[in-house]
Amino acid sequence: MNTTAHGGTPPKLLLPFDLAALDVSPIRTARLVLRPIRARDADDIHAYQRLPEVVAYLPWPLRDREASHEHTELRTKQRALAADGDGVALAIVLPGEPGIGGGGEGRVIGDLTLILTSAAHAQVAVGWVLHPDFQGQGYAREAATALLDLATGLGAHRIAASVDTANEPSQALCERLGLRKEATFHHDRHDGTGWRDTVIYALTDAEWLARRTPGADTTAPPGAH
Known part of the structure; x- marks a missing residue:
């Protein structure tokens, strides 16, 4: 746990963090497998990048199949967190659910993002997206819990999430996870149709670890202590 306030030691993230560890040993939750995105995903x-109701809340354009494949290929090359601005993505895999692209290990029903926002201050940002067909079943909370475990295991002191004010399900998820609503940025971005507002949620490692109990629903990620 990082202790930066009241004379504590400076924060230190376990960097560089490479996704190779999760290629070998994916994070397994009660129902899901979280591992690096692959080209065959x-x-x-x-299937969800093409849906207007999903893209409406994300800084993404609607993508046809070719554009989605190119974007996925790009994300497969983002393999490490080392410098501010680096980001990595994890596929949310539902074992036993047939994948559209085949492969037999399950279907990718969404993905998670972890971004290094400040190595000096041990700060990261998190994000998630889930196919609408699989919402309302607790998968998002299960996957996001594992993501926060991963972030704190890497030594993150502060974890933040930016959410569109119209995205009520994602705001509710932040609140269920224990993130506090810290600010609302009015008209901070334009999506091509109009100005949008963004809500910032965040919590510290100590706050997250206080919510976790022995026998939680995720295995410890590589590098966790």
Whole structure:
């Protein structure tokens, strides 16, 4: 746990963090497998990247199959957190659910993002997206819990999430996870149709670890202590 306030030691993230560890040992929750995105996931990912109701809340354009495959290929090359601005993505895999692209290990029903926002201050940002067909079943909370475990295991002191004010399900998820609503930025971005507002949620490692109990629903990620 990082202790930066009241004379505590400076924060230190376990960097660089490479996704190779999760290629070998994916994070397994009660129902899901979280592992690096692969090129063969592209059809599953396109199934939600093409939906207006999903893209409406994200800084993404609607993508046809070709564009989605190119975007997926790009994300497969983002493999490490080392410098501010670096980001990595994890596929949310539902074992036993047939994937659109085949492969037999399950379907990619969404993905998670972890971004290094400040190595000096041990700060990261998190994000998630889930196919609408699989919402309302607790998968998002299960996956996001594992993501926060991963972030704190890497030594993150502060974890933040930016959410569109119209995205009520994602705001509710932040609140269920224990993130506090810290600010609302009015008209901070334009999506091509109009100005949008963004809500900032965040919590510290100590706050997150206080919510976790022995026998939680995720296995410890590589590098966690």
